[in-house]
Each structure stands twice: as C-alpha cells, then as structure tokens.
Amino acid sequence: MAYSQHQIIDRALRIATMTGGDPNLSSVIDNTVVLEDHFYTALRNAIIAGANVPTEVNGLKRDHTISVSNGVGTLPDSVVDECLDSSSIYSSTDSNVQQFSSFQPRYADYLRPVHGQLAYYAVQGQSFLYRGPNEEAGVFDGDIHLVAVSTPAIPATITDAITISTATAERTIQLLASILRGNG
Amino acid sequence: MSVPYHTIIRQAAVRISSIVGTTAAALDSAYLTSPLTSTQVSSTDFTLSMQKDAVVNVVGRIIRTYASVPNHPFRAYNISQTANIAHKGVIPSTNSASVPIVGVYGAVRDASTGQELTEQPIQIINTIVDDTDSFLKGEYYYFKQVSDRLWHTRTNVVMDVCTFSASNELTTIANNGNAPIPDACIDIAVAGLIAQYVIDDEYTAQANMYGNYFENCLSQMASGAVAFTPAPSLISSQTPVIS
Numbered sequence: 001m002a003y004s005q006h007q008i009i010d011r012a013l014r015i016a017t018m019t020g021g022d023p024n025l026s027s028v029i030d031n032t033v034v035l036e037d038h039f040y041t042a043l044r045n046a047i048i049a050g051a052n053v054p055t056e057v058n059g060l061k062r063d064h065t066i067s068v069s070n071g072v073g074t075l076p077d078s079v080v081d082e083c084l085d086s087s088s089i090y091s092s093t094d095s096n097v098q099q100f101s102s103f104q105p106r107y108a109d110y111l112r113p114v115h116g117q118l119a120y121y122a123v124q125g126q127s128f129l130y131r132g133p134n135e136e137a138g139v140f141d142g143d144i145h146l147v148a149v150s151t152p153a154i155p156a157t158i159t160d161a162i163t164i165s166t167a168t169a170e171r172t173i174q175l176l177a178s179i180l181r182g183n184g
Numbered sequence: 185m186s187v188p189y190h191t192i193i194r195q196a197a198v199r200i201s202s203i204v205g206t207t208a209a210a211l212d213s214a215y216l217t218s219p220l221t222s223t224q225v226s227s228t229d230f231t232l233s234m235q236k237d238a239v240v241n242v243v244g245r246i247i248r249t250y251a252s253v254p255n256h257p258f259r260a261y262n263i264s265q266t267a268n269i270a271h272k273g274v275i276p277s278t279n280s281a282s283v284p285i286v287g288v289y290g291a292v293r294d295a296s297t298g299q300e301l302t303e304q305p306i307q308i309i310n311t312i313v314d315d316t317d318s319f320l321k322g323e324y325y326y327f328k329q330v331s332d333r334l335w336h337t338r339t340n341v342v343m344d345v346c347t348f349s350a351s352n353e354l355t356t357i358a359n360n361g362n363a364p365i366p367d368a369c370i371d372i373a374v375a376g377l378i379a380q381y382v383i384d385d386e387y388t389a390q391a392n393m394y395g396n397y398f399e400n401c402l403s404q405m406a407s408g409a410v411a412f413t414p415a416p417s418l419i420s421s422q423t424p425v426i427s
Contacts, residue, residue: 033308
C-alpha cells in the first residue's frame with residue numbers, strides 16, 4: 001500500500017483527536033499544521049525503531065553514491081546517522097572497498113586504525129570519510145556506494161506517495177498521534 | 185412556502201380598518217386585490233405608503249433578531265456572501281451585491297473551493313503565511329478576525345452573511361414580492377405591524393397586545409427559538425392560505 005504524507009497526517013489527527021473522548025472537546029482537533037511540522041521527526045524515529053527489528057532493517061536501507069575526493073565526501077542528508085553501524089559500502093570499480101571495509105564510529109580510531117590492512121569509513125559532521133586498506137586517510141579518490149538506513153524522499157506534493165513500508169507508515173502514524181497528544 | 189408582503193399588510197390593515205370599501209362585497213374585493221394599491225388599502229390615519237414603510241421596519245427587526253443568533257436556521261432565508269477578502273483585508277459592511285450586512289458573521293470560506301476555515305490565533309496564521317523556507321506543503325484553512333480585518337491562510341475568502349436593505353424591500357413590495365422571512369414568522373410580522381399602528385389614543389389596546397406578543401417572540405427568537413405560539417387573534421396562519 002502506498003502512503004502519502006497527507007494520508008499519514010489525516011490518520012494521526014483522527015487517532016489523536018477521537019481516541020478516548022468527545023472529539024468536539026478535543027484540544028488537538030485543529031492541529032494538522034503541527035502534524036506536518038512533526039512529520040519528518042516522527043518518520044525518522046519510526047525508521048530508527050524499525051532499524052532495530054532484524055527483519056525490517058534491510059528494507060530501510062537505501063543506496064547512496066558518494067563522490068569521494070582526498071578521502072572525503074558528503075554524507076547525504078537522508079542517511080540516518082544513528083543507524084550507520086548497520087551500514088555497508090561497496091564500489092563497482094574497487095573490490096577492496098566491499099571486501100575489507102568496516103565502519104568506524106570513533107573519529108580518532110578512524111585516524112589510527114588498529115588493523116591497517118582493513119578499509120575504514122567514518123562520519124564527521126556532514127563529511128563521509130574513507131581510507132582504503134594500507135592507505136593513509138585523505139588519499140582515496142572515487143565513487144563509493146553507501147548502503148545505509150535512510151529516510152525516503154518526501155515528495156513536494158503532500159498527496160504524492162512516499163516510498164515506505166506499511167510497518168514504517170503505521171509506526172509514523174502512531175508516533176505522530178502520540179506527539180499530538182503530548183506523549184511524544 | 186414564502187410570505188407575500190401584501191398578505192402581511194392587508195391582514196394588519198384589517199385591524200385598523202384601512203381596507204377600502206363601504207359594503208361587504210367591496211371590502212372583500214379590495215382585500216383580495218393584488219397587488220395592493222391605495223385604492224384598496226388606505227386610511228386617513230395610515231396611508232398605504234406608511235403601511236409599507238412600517239412592514240419593512242417590522243420585517244427588518246425580525247431579520248436582525250435571528251441574524252444576530254449564530255447558526256439560527258432562519259438565517260438561511262437571508263444568507264449571501266461578501267466579495268473576496270484578501271489576507272489582512274477589511275471586512276466589508278455589505279455583501280457582494282452591496283446589500284448591508286446585518287447580524288453576526290457566518291462561515292468564512294475559501295473563495296475558490298468553498299472550504300470552511302477554522303479559527304486559529306493570529307500568530308499561527310502569520311507563521312503559516314510567512315513560511316519563509318516553504319516547509320509547509322499542506323492546504324491550511326485558518327482565519328482570525330481582528331477588529332474589522334480578517335487574517336487568513338488562503339488567497340481570498342468570502343464570509344457568509346445575512347443582509348437586509350429597506351430600500352430593496354420597498355422595491356420588492358412594489359413588485360408584489362415576498363418578505364424574506366420564513367413562514368414561522370408570519371404571525372410575528374403581522375403582530376409587529378399591528379403594534380406599530382397607533383395614533384394618539386387610537387388602537388392602543390390592540391397595539392399593546394400585539395406588541396407584547398411581537399416582542400416576546402423576538403426575545404424567544406434571540407434565544408434560538410424556531411417555533412412560536414400563535415398571535416393573540418388568529419387572523420393569520422403559519423401556513424397562510426392567502427397569497
């Protein structure tokens with residue numbers, strides 16, 4: 001089933017407004033704009049929650065091509081930083097990238113790898129960092145594919161479908177409703 | 185069913201003996217003649233023109249009364265829309281046809297789609313209208329009336345309003361038209377009209393009796409009533425057979 005932002009917001013508003021009382025007396029009945037304000041936060045949190053479910057996590061990953069120059073590229077905004085430990089990288093031209101790479105969450109460890117024969121990648125701010133096996137940091141040039149848990153593209157039109165699973169959509173709806181009722 | 189003005193006028197005219205005629209047949213003929221002229225309805229105390237002015241005054245009072253009650257069902261008889269009002273625009277004093285607005289404002293609706301707007305604080309409206317980073321993608325239908333201006337989140341809105349114009353009603357009477365009130369108000373209108381017919385000490389007793397009924401009905405109407413007890417003497421009906 002395809003879900004649009006509009007559908008998700010409408011369902012969350014109904015749940016928040018009509019659950020457990022007279023909707024005419026609800027203090028949140030006219031808060032659609034707040035749901036749109038919270039939408040991205042709720043969607044992101046729903047994805048993070050899904051990333052903790054082994055059967056869901058792979059479905060939440062998306063393939064990003066990062067252009068790396070001197071070992072540094074730009075991390076796409078849609079990548080969920082909190083879930084990078086479940087990410088992987090590969091290159092269509094450099095087999096070392098896929099075979100020997102390991103995510104290094106600590107920047108200091110990335111600079112001083114324990115096992116120099118492995119490739120490492122890390123994130124610092126919005127920078128994606130990569131060093132190949134037996135290679136200094138700040139050397140690598142080329143495209144690297146990062147496969148990581150990510151938020152989907154949000155269409156410019158609120159009624160257009162968003163590419164998310166039913167589980168993510170339902171979780172987003174529940175989170176939005178909870179936020180609106182002050183439980184977020 | 186509608187309420188013809190001439191029905192109200194002539195039923196009140198019966199109470200002040202202003203149906204012209206010296207025989208029963210002549211009176212009956214004059215009573216049934218439509219449209220009314222001063223040949224059929226007039227007296228030295230109250231000419232037809234005076235009676236027309238009086239009935240417009242009475243109908244105006246009735247309409248202003250229920251128009252002042254939000255969501256009163258009778259408002260449907262007088263409802264129309266203002267011209268387009270832009271964000272922060274001045275609320276007009278007339279509808280789009282330049283007829284004066286009476287009573288409280290009704291729904292505020294999008295001028296294009298007719299979708300109703302709901303009320304939100306002006307600060308929220310400002311953040312939605314500003315939306316400098318174009319974050320918001322939804323369609324928001326919010327408004328706030330501030331004094332005589334309307335803040336809202338649409339390009340243009342219109343307001344549902346009740347209107348009343350005495351000059352328009354006099355034209356309607358001249359065209360043998362209907363009073364813009366519901367059938368349930370015919371007794372009230374006749375009673376209100378009779379209550380206006382007082383010259384010095386003439387007709388005062390019946391004017392008081394009908395006046396009390398009229399004012400009592402308006403009081404009930406102001407509280408939202410839509411049905412009323414019959415007038416003190418039933419010369420009229422809420423389902424008039426005379427038209």
